Amino acid sequence: MIAQNFIENIAHETKTEVEQVAAAIALFNKGATVPFVARYRKDVTRGLNESKLERIFERNDYFVVLTSRRDALMENIEKQGKMTDELRAAFCACEDHLTLEDVNLPFKKIRNNRAAIAANKGLLSLADYIWAQSAVSPPPVLYAESFVAVDKQVLSVEEALEGARDILAECIAMNADIRRELRDRLTTKSLLVVHPVRVDAELSKRYSSFANLKKRLEEISAETLLGLLKAERESALRLELVIDDDQIIEHIAGRFIQDKDSAYAAEIQAAVKDAYKRLLRPVIEDEVLVRERRKAEDYVISNCRDHLRSLLLTPPAGSVPVIGICSWEPKKYCFVIVDGEGTFKQSLVVEVDDDALLSAKIEEGLNSLLESESVAGIGISSGPGGREVLQIVQRLLNKTKRPAFVSLIQDNGLAAYVHSALAVEELPELDDALRATVSIARRLQDPLAELVKVDPCSLIPSRMSTGVNRKSLLAGAVQAIESIVNRVGVNLNTASVNLLRYVSGLQFGVAQVITEKRQELGKFTNRTNLQDISGIGEKTYQQCAAFLRIFDGENPLDASSIHPESYGFVDKMLKELEATLEEVRENPERLRALDLNAFGDETTGPLTLEDICYELGRLGRDARRNYRPPQNFVNIDSMDDLREQMVLEGIITNITDFGIFVNIGLEQEGLVHRSEVGRWMQNDPKRILQVGSVVKVMVLQIEQELKRIGLSIKAALKLPLTRPQARESSAPFERYRRDDRASNRFDRDSGFGDGARGASGAGRRRRDKKDLTVQKTSDAGDRKKKDEKVFLNTTLADQLASLRDKIIANRQD
CATH class of the missing domain: 1.10.3500.10 (Tex N-terminal region-like)
Structure with a gap:
């Protein structure tokens, strides 16, 4: 344990209590990871969140190194017989390396100066x-x-x-x-x-x-x-x-x-x-x-x-067959179909020398694939030519009334993956262009599972990391990936080695052993199977078990983020309620009748038990948001089509301190200045919004010469989407979504988007989670929920606007 003055220093820096910092450091010294402590030792640290725990972990490591260096220097001075009480106090007061070296400077070996x-x-x-x-x-x-x-x-x-x-x-x-x-x-x-x-x-x-x-x-x-x-x-x-x-x-x-x-x-x-x-x-x-x-x-x-976390939390379209489109080389467009598991099925390459024939060639190639296979969606690389292809595909889908959604897919780190040994191993029979296209399709299905295959630094835009030391950047990127992987959880029966390696307590070698054991068993049926794997002892099992999900296994709790050490508490709760697990899942309100103080032990208290109750009502659900592509990309083909006061939907591509960049289907992205985000999320937009999310915006300003588009979120909250002309642009997609929700194909609760209920798993507390023991209400809270509801649920208003346009069109006819 580091010195008390260092603990007090960390507490002051992180604005926490000294006892909380000491408790967290004690857990870290015993080998606990930040994700584990953040989720399953809340009562020990009195509710420290992950960001503060990360900072405590970093500062603790810093002071451990500082203490080691200080002790070595003091020992050397002791041997010289020059140590005094005043000098010892000066050494112990040092809180950074520069000050420490300053104090030691007179005792360094004299150079020939x-x-x-x-x-x-x-x-x-x-x-x-x-x-x-x-x-x-x-x-x-x-x-x-x-x-x-x-x-x-x-x-x-x-x-x-x-x-x-x-x-x-x-x-x-x-x-x-x-x-x-x-x-x-x-x-x-x-x-x-x-x-x-x-x-x-x-x-x-x-x-x-x-x-x-x-x-x-x-x-x-x-x-x-x-x-x-x-x-x-x-x-x-x-x-x-x-x-x-x-x-x-x-x-x-x-x-x-x-x-x-x-x-x-x-x-x-x-x-x-x-x-x-x-x-x-x-x-x-x-x-x-x-x-x-x-x-x-x-x-x-x-x-x-923050950018990487947001990118990794991009909503997955799910385990549905999709088409990927990528222009890896100029005038060469690759199309591939992958099935629900991401397995490559077939491909098509379209080469266009004459730009005038581009639209016809792409439509012809895409039509042939759509006729040969039934797909749920189409993902298009956001690289060169991507937006142009997007508009062509949108027009084709509207014209043919095909029930498929389409979206641009961020191509961060795509080249790094294509040229990696892993890509060659996964797709040995394909060339670089087709490998890139397969990766785009898989990113549409499950961005997290595909992006972890890429060098972490390659996922960060170069404009954001200019001048940053690569080693430090890599460490920060790995930490962000570990945070998201453990927040979402990992499907133990489908996860790749590259995904498992980021799970709390696991290393690359152990991840390889897990996949080998999975092949031997066919699949894992219980979390306890992990204890039979070489390299996973009691401590490792404690750190990783709750982040690994098993769907359709022997124990339904294995599909949740509930730690196996807490299964006994779940049994006691169900016994107290005289209910089954399925009954509680269907009616989680029954859990409110429990007195949580009657359960738990020294490490599992009310905070952890509250999480358990919350998770019982959402077993197997994905922690990421539901996937929904923008509805209006087809409405604008260039900046000339834009008008001020237009209300559109776009995809968030970056969140900065000064604003949010949104792709509304043009080559030039629009900027939502911080002042135009909205009062209820202005202080911390990253808490509510994330890269890849769909957001409704109003066009405030258009500067053609400078290629700048000013947008506003708060001005568009209560307005329907603009329909520049009467047409059924979004009708095919809306009908497809409605029909498939009825058959539970697109319902997140029934497993859409995660293979067997989650290619990456589940396990994150929703931000609008209600307290299970005390229900609190306030006028401010009601206003916030109302604003969020308006912001997130615009389908009804859009459908009414679409109906209005059709009526107007019929009258004109």
Whole structure:
């Protein structure tokens, strides 16, 4: 366990109680993972959420390394016989590596520098004499005469004084307080000035926006700072921290000079100036820039993680046959059909040399596939030409009245997957173009299961991670994937090795053993089967079991996020209610009659029991939202078709601090500024919205020349979708959805979208979850729920608008 002051530091940083931090660290020290603690040890940590636990885990690791380094340094000083109580207290007070190294600096082995050379010449006593600044002693010029010695290569008084100043400069530069103060001043008071460098035209143009920048360091955004540092590494720009050096030198000298009019003042002033310019300023400036770069990287990586989490939570279309379309090469369009399990069935390649024939060729190829196989949907790569193909496909579906939905699929990391050994292993008989198209189709069925096959860094747009250290980015991306995989859960009988490796407590090797055992058994029928696998001991089983789902197994609870250690509590609850599991699932309100305080133990208390009750009412459901493609992509073919006040639906492609980017079917994405998101989700839009979700927006502003589209979510909340002309654009899809919901094919509750009730599983608490023990209501809560209902449920209004358009069209006829 780390020191108490470190625990208090973490508690202050994460705005939690010291006892909560100590409890979480105790669990981590016993081998518990963040997902496990967040979900199944809520009562031990008193409800710490996953983001705070992640931060506690990171800071605990940092302080463990810091403590190890501190103990090693203190042990070394003990061996030198130089340890004092004051020095020990200084070491124990260090809370970061820079401060720790500052305290240790005077005890490091002396290098062969100017101070060491002067000391070897016997000038250490002269330096001590000057530093003492005795008013009754002779001036340093006279005292220095006794140090002139040819055999020691001290040929003059000036050389002796210069050597003494070198020694004093070294001592001043080693002062921990001076270093800390200078570091703080450069961070908060300095200006970052950018100087252009003579480079080739292309490199100069790339960073032209940064030229002649002059701004306070603390006011520069993380993205800009990383871009500047990258430009400096490429020798395209030169960066400099500018501050009033003379003022700092005077301030430092004032701390050491006892009498400004004494003969010693000039020598100490010169030593301070030398120490600052030669030993302090360059080193501390580098340290400040490195520290600021790491802070900027942490901020950018945090945004990348949020983006990746949102991407991985993209709603799955489910285990239904689909067509994938991808233009991997110019003028070459690949079509593939995969079945409900994602298995490749057939393909078609259309090559078009004449753009005028593009629409006809694509329609012809797609028609042939649709006639040969029955499919539920079509996924089109969002890469080059994707939006154009989307519009062609939409027109074809409307014309032929085929009951299939169509959507653009994000192609993040597609090239990385296609060229990987895994892609060759999975699809050995296909070329790169068809492998890419199969991946697009599978991403439509289950984005999470397909995206985990890709190098995590490749899933993050390069524009978001510019200048970020790849190792740090990879660690953050892996952490985000682990978080989502464990939130959604994994189907033990269908999951690939690449998905299983991210499950809490499992490593790649164990994941491989699990898949081998699955092939041997045919399928797992009970979670306890995991205990028979080599590499899964009691501790590993505890960490991973609840995140692995078994559908249609021996125990219905194995399809839930309820931990096996809590199955006994479920039995007690059912016995108390005199009900079966199926009865409780059909009527979860019965659970409200339970007094949860009567159940549980030291690790399973009311918070965990509340989660159990909630899960009993939704066994086997997917934690991700229901899939629904936009209804109006076909309504607009270019920015010329847009009009202000139009209400459209689009897909969220990115969520940033300043707004949300939405694809409304054009090459140019629209931007919903933060102020136009809506009051009820303005503070934290990422809590409600996610990449891949369908959102209704109103067109506020159109700037043709700049290719900018301004959108609003809050203005579109209560309005129906705009129908520019009378036609049945969304009728085929709406009829298909209605018919299939009646037959439970598209009903998430009955297993749509997850193979055998979830290709990736289930297990996340909904944000609108009601308390199972105390029902709370408020006017603010009612307003929020009303707004959410209006935002998420627009089907009725859209159907009425469609009916109105048809009536108008009939009258015109």
